[in-house]
Amino acid sequence: MIEIKNVSKIFKKWNEKKKAVSFYADKNITFTAKEGEIVGILGPNGAGKTTLLRIIAGILEPTTGQVLFDGKSYQKDEIAIKNNLAFLSGNTKLYDTLTTYELLEMCAKIYQIPQAKIPKSIKDISEKLGLNSFLYQKVGELSTGQTQRVNIARCFIHNPKYYVFDEATTGLDIISSQIILDFIKKEKAKNKCILYSTHYMEEAENICDRVVMIHEGQVLFLGTPKEIKAKTKTTNLRDAFFKLIEGGKHE
Amino acid sequence: MNNLWIILKKELREVFRDKKSLAMMLIIPIFIPFLVFLMSFLFESQATTDITKYNEIGFAYEVTEIEKTLLESMGINIHEGTQAEMEQAFLANEVYVYVTKNNSEYTMHTKTSDESMYATTFMEQYFEEYKKVLQQNILTNANIDPDSVINVITLKEEVTKEDSYFASYMKNYAFLFIIMAITVSATYPATDATAGEKERGTLETLLTFPIKSRDIILGKFLSVSLSSIITGILSFALAFLSLYFAKDMFTIYANTDLLYNIPALIIGLLIIIIYSLFISGICIAIASKSKTFKEAQSALTPLTFISLFPSMIAFMIGMPMNNILAFVPFLNISMIFTDINNGIFNGIHIALMFISMLIYIVIILYIIIKQYKSEKVLF
Numbered sequence: 001m002i003e004i005k006n007v008s009k010i011f012k013k014w015n016e017k018k019k020a021v022s023f024y025a026d027k028n029i030t031f032t033a034k035e036g037e038i039v040g041i042l043g044p045n046g047a048g049k050t051t052l053l054r055i056i057a058g059i060l061e062p063t064t065g066q067v068l069f070d071g072k073s074y075q076k077d078e079i080a081i082k083n084n085l086a087f088l089s090g091n092t093k094l095y096d097t098l099t100t101y102e103l104l105e106m107c108a109k110i111y112q113i114p115q116a117k118i119p120k121s122i123k124d125i126s127e128k129l130g131l132n133s134f135l136y137q138k139v140g141e142l143s144t145g146q147t148q149r150v151n152i153a154r155c156f157i158h159n160p161k162y163y164v165f166d167e168a169t170t171g172l173d174i175i176s177s178q179i180i181l182d183f184i185k186k187e188k189a190k191n192k193c194i195l196y197s198t199h200y201m202e203e204a205e206n207i208c209d210r211v212v213m214i215h216e217g218q219v220l221f222l223g224t225p226k227e228i229k230a231k232t233k234t235t236n237l238r239d240a241f242f243k244l245i246e247g248g249k250h251e
Numbered sequence: 252m253n254n255l256w257i258i259l260k261k262e263l264r265e266v267f268r269d270k271k272s273l274a275m276m277l278i279i280p281i282f283i284p285f286l287v288f289l290m291s292f293l294f295e296s297q298a299t300t301d302i303t304k305y306n307e308i309g310f311a312y313e314v315t316e317i318e319k320t321l322l323e324s325m326g327i328n329i330h331e332g333t334q335a336e337m338e339q340a341f342l343a344n345e346v347y348v349y350v351t352k353n354n355s356e357y358t359m360h361t362k363t364s365d366e367s368m369y370a371t372t373f374m375e376q377y378f379e380e381y382k383k384v385l386q387q388n389i390l391t392n393a394n395i396d397p398d399s400v401i402n403v404i405t406l407k408e409e410v411t412k413e414d415s416y417f418a419s420y421m422k423n424y425a426f427l428f429i430i431m432a433i434t435v436s437a438t439y440p441a442t443d444a445t446a447g448e449k450e451r452g453t454l455e456t457l458l459t460f461p462i463k464s465r466d467i468i469l470g471k472f473l474s475v476s477l478s479s480i481i482t483g484i485l486s487f488a489l490a491f492l493s494l495y496f497a498k499d500m501f502t503i504y505a506n507t508d509l510l511y512n513i514p515a516l517i518i519g520l521l522i523i524i525i526y527s528l529f530i531s532g533i534c535i536a537i538a539s540k541s542k543t544f545k546e547a548q549s550a551l552t553p554l555t556f557i558s559l560f561p562s563m564i565a566f567m568i569g570m571p572m573n574n575i576l577a578f579v580p581f582l583n584i585s586m587i588f589t590d591i592n593n594g595i596f597n598g599i600h601i602a603l604m605f606i607s608m609l610i611y612i613v614i615i616l617y618i619i620i621k622q623y624k625s626e627k628v629l630f
Contacts, residue, residue: 082459082461110254
């Protein structure tokens, strides 16, 4: 289980008088994600999703609050948590000079997969994700879709317990997007704990068990898509989101 | 340790597969032999100026047969004429010195040009010889053995071998080429491994791996250091070989000792290694604060000048090494290298230099590891 407890993140930015001013990228965010569950983090660009997911992935530190993975925190168990975590964002880039095989081999070694098992692991993943045709090609020579498949393979190689996806389908064609969505569904069936951020509301409605709607760094609503639609009396998450923003403004 | 090795291997793969990084590693070492031979040739032509360039001497009086014989034996071309004619020839650079005579008083008319100065030195030698010939004739005519008067003392010269000015200049500058090669070689992979990784977006991937930031930064540091050590050793070998062959080709290297003994070679190599580690650390520390490759390269450009400037000043003014200077980075390594190049092995200076450089490297690494935990550096 992933527990996000009162997580806030303050950044500094420059105002028109060229003075540094603090602002909340995320403010008091609290929710949990259980095993076998896909929790969607929804919100428009600039809502604070990426900052939140970077904190969850251990790339950034929260200003206040904490993130727990089965009760473990980054302060004490960073390596143990990261050994069980996979992070994939739409902006995640890979090493262009390495071949697909070399990249997967490097990841397998980092995740301490025994040397003797590495070739078989790579072979199995390559067959599952259709990497065989470009396994010995440099990553820099691959198409966007192929690169994202290699990225999924990289996330999958150590069979993690937790997945964090940050707009992983942004900019991909319909086939590559579907490969990722199918992969996420399969991993959910294996009882994995998955956080999935997107600004495509329809996509979230399709695969998420629960959603956390974020706007301007704060949680607008937390619940199942059905609950949100019922509360806002709308038929889809997109309309629900706008209704929630309007509601917030009136309040 | 395992993760450190994985990161090092990844970084080395990136360095050795990147054409630009390879070019930066090899470009200056390849140029070193050309620079050594070209500079040796230029110095040689300056040091051994042909006699025919300044042997045109004017005489505003009638030169005697004795004088003519002596002047011709010294390779001097005699131009005779009136004082006005000689002065005109002198102003037109047809003669570089002209001599006037009033009884037994001779006056040399010279200029401050290089040719005139050389010609003056040459004529001074001639007048010494001429005076000796005249003295010998006077003594012989008076039935006195000239040797018993002129050579009352015997003067012998024992010359201690020392490098010529040009040879010593070349040896020091060959070392500066090595320093420059190492600095340039460190800047590119350091930029690529830090600001480049940030710009390409792969740093985020790296940070999600179960690897301590200490291992990430040490892996990067070691790969940059290794590429600059390779450049340094290659430059050292090429500079040494170039000077070795140049020694037989150019007379400016007569009496010059190169680093022929094993301890000098070992210390030379250790200096290259310690400098490579030091400069790699500095390059990573500076480049990791930049957000883009271009920004990092701009920030690192002054480093090439900073690495050379103190050494050049020390070479020019002939500054001697002392215990305090042994702590001054950049200056200490070049001064120790110059010392061992000249056969001076001061154990205290060498030890202080290595200890201080090791301390600087540890401090730099500590700063970089701390930097890599800061979000300001990462994003």
